[in-house]
Amino acid sequence: MLYKNPYNNYFDYVVQRDMDKCIRCKDCVTQCSYDANFYDEERDLIYSLDSNCVGCMRCSTFCPTDCIRIVRNPDTFRINANWKDNNVKDLYKQAGTGGIIITGMGNDKPYKNYWEHMVIDACQVTNPSIDPLREPMELRTFLGRKPDRLEVNKDGDITTKLAPQLVLETPIMFSAMSYGSINYNVCESVARAAKELGIYWNTGEGGLPDTLYEYGKHTIVQCASGRFGVSPEYLNAGAAIEIKIGQGAKPGIGGHLPGEKVLEGISRTRMIPVGTDAISPAPHHDIYSIEDLRQLIYALKEATRYEKPVSVKIAAVHNVAAIASGIARAGADIIAVDGFRGGTGAAPKSIRDNVGIPTEVAIASVDQRLREEGIRHQVSLVAAGGFRNSSDIVKAIALGADAVYIATSALMAVGCTLCQQCHRGRCAWGITTNDPELSKRVNPEIGAERLVNLIRAWSNEIKEMLGLMGINSIESLKGNRDRLRGVGLSEIELQTLDIKQAGM
Amino acid sequence: MKYVIIGNSYAAVFAVESLRKTDKSGEITIISKEPYHVYARAAIHEYMDGTIGDAQMYYRDKDFYEKHRVTTIFGRTVTGVEPEKNRVVLDNKQKIDFDKLMISSGGVPIVPPIEDFKGVGTFTFTTWDDAKVLKDWVKKQKMPQAVVIGGGLIGLQCAEGLKHMGVDVTVVELADYVLVKALDSITAQRVQQWLTHNGLKVITGNTVVSINRAKGRITGVKLKNGEKVKCNTVVLSIGVRPNTSLVEGSGIKVNRGIMVDNSMQTNVEGIFSGGDVAEAEDFLRKKGEVMPIIPVATMQGKIAGFNMAGEKRTYPGGLLQNAFQFFGKSVVSIGNVISIDHNDGFEEIIKDEGDVYKKAVLQDGKLVGVLSMNYIARIGIYNSIIRSRMDVTGIKDKLLSDKFGFLDLPKEFRDEMLTKPG
Amino acid sequence: MTEKINEDGMKIVYPREQWCIACNLCEVACMTEHSRTKDPLRAYLIEKPRPVSRTKVEYLPPVAVSVMCRHCAEAECVEACKNGTLTRDEKTGKIELDRDKCLGCWMCIMACPYGVITQVRKEEKAVANKCDLCPDREIPACVAVCPNRALVFEDRG
16 A cells, blocks of 8 residues: 555555455455455454455455455546546556556447347247247358359259368357467367367467367467467368458557466467567568468468368458458458457557447448458358347347357356456456466366356357247348347448338 | 184274174184273273263274174183184183184283382273272372372373372373473473473482382382372383283294284284284384384284285384373374484474474484474374375475475375375 | 275265365355354354364465365274274265264374364364265265365265
């Protein structure tokens, strides 16, 4: 509490402890990784240093007597509609440090959330709805280039040579999170869940640890601007390869894994020395045009004997539709579009909160553009960036996505409470940390189970929603915008999303 | 198969239990001179002063012999063993045949050459009957005053018991301090101070040479230095020696005790021994030693039982261990805590803070002994360390910390201990 | 160590140190399960004597492990016990502790190579205290409460 610069001593949360209910079990003390809780042996008291609290709720959820409440610091600056609390605190922080403010997770600003302004249609009388408990309901999704036409011989067998496809048992995948940004246990949780669910997880740009090669058939291996961990074995180990151009949380900038996070396992996997910073440049230094991108796509296809689909992931930005069209023409089999609510392990706050566009509109415009150009079938479209539940996913597919990527939701299933401290490497929930003591807080057995539960629950809800729309296959929902209506949207918004106003 | 077990205490019980685990049908006979169902010999002082009653004295449930199908011959003493005839002879000349014999006849009190040590007012203190007789006697005295000869464990326990009963007690010990076999001089002196603090009189470096009587009743004792101590009760407790008289002339080899190998077998095939009468290998010194303590007796009984029934087991060697309390203060000693010769690679680590005294003895970097006073939490872990013979040089500093535990020990050792069935 | 044979095979609690996060909830659960009121608050704050956990969380960052009775097939505590307070139930394999019988001589604490026998007050005196595998529960309380499966109830015999 002492020796702090008062100009910087503004903090967000207060740990309230009901001492009548405290049994001195010291659970809160051992669980806090930010040194906010202490035990004073002499007084036999537990107390808190509120200014260290990040509001991650690790202590309050673990407290066996529920004696802890994490509350917003009631300290209030004079109310000012222009200078909101966070504007003031950020300013003070920077005046104190002179640094860029770094944060984790996705854009948390109250931009309009279009999912909440779209509603789903249902069958009544004139067209029957389907009961998914009684009738088959197909969620299986194929990602990859589809042929212009399909030829079938007289026995009914397809004779057209098909491009390689990813087969998803449900249209949800785990989005790119690198080994290093999340620890091994979380990677293993995600990989195990993907395998059990019959879907895919994505290595991000951290490479694939040797011990996770067994999950290769359910792995999308990423090739990003830093090329960390990329080798022929790596490319061939996965089911698909993804070229990462951009990320929704920080479009246009690169990545930076600080040297202190580069421990033995990460060093080996990324193929860089222990303790060195892993810097991913903002652009790929060999890609300055669609033609350059095409070269990389085909180099990767060549390296994997054209057996694996290649995906290109971009951040959702203003002219995303035109870029996507170029990517499709460059030979990509899948395009992943990451909206600005997508998470990150570390990004400048000013960028996270102000750059990029929502995935809802990006998907709508990309799908629209590809259809208009007659190349929609040449490429699959994966939406990413802030999916919170099954209805968001249903709406994304109705807007034109083939499948979605989730990462923030996945981490939440494993424990994340969105405290946005990922960049500090001290995650109390043991997710975005490589500290050996904290990392073991995620037991992959439990992590995988919880992920499987979440995706199963969402898949069942998706089936229910398909059923009420009278649809028995997810394929029939794709781009089926007539199933959506807008509520509280302007005409231009409805136009952009290409949906009708509710009531019409 | 006929098994005969001489004795009915800790070693005998474990022999029976392991025999029955392996051989469900053989006949087992226990011969004991005491007429009691197996009882806690080590708790007789607590029985005497009324801390515990009969229920807490019985070592095993009432149906122990039935359940294990044991024939008991109580109140009889074995006077001879005849290996060539495979039989033992009882004091009533009865002969009992055996195929396998276990001799766990325990110890007998050592009686020193004290003038007039017999008759009214003199007691020994090793059996339940001893405790009962002494208890009755003390109750009858108007002003009970007792001299306990011997400041060993049993003597002091008896003295404490007597003190609790309101007896004015003086302990006379020949050595320079009490508990000379179990403790080092520092702890022994602290124990002695504590005893004195609680009203016991302790005389060391001295011994009783004669008992004074008037009209047949004891009036006091005379010490070696000529001093006299007034009393009406004398308890002799200078220790026990292996009760080996029954094997005299049998060809069974005796050194201090009956010598046994690591299967607890004597030099005569089929004849085993264990408990206070036996001399088996000392884990640390790797030579024969009589160790009259419970964990050694029970382990020897167990090993003997298995081997008698044909299941091969090896005795890992005995480790001296003792835990005792006087007037609420506890002392634990494990392994070799005394007679240290620094030239022999020994090293002592001592932690002496306030009430707590802890000492670890290392030999050539290996832990060989631990002594602790007023702190006993998790002390048994040191047993595993001593038994493992691991080098502890690297953890010397942590060894006596109150937080010391498995996490201070090598991971392989910890995994071996904690991830496998105990 | 003596040679051990667990011929029956029995379920006991095993720690999995790689997942122990030192949250101490096993200790709280153990204390609560062995309290009169089965309420952690009352157990800790009101009950006299305060129940004592039978498992011990060792914590030496970054490692932690919770250690409790191994219910040894040939238990040193049983072999050291003066008066038969500690016995092995040959049917269940459990090491049983009869509190009414315990003399408080601490031979068991001295003997237990795992250091898992503690002391607890019983009326005027202290008696030995150790894991009883929660006879009223299907799964011992410590295992049920462990948020990270760092304790498992298994037969590894």
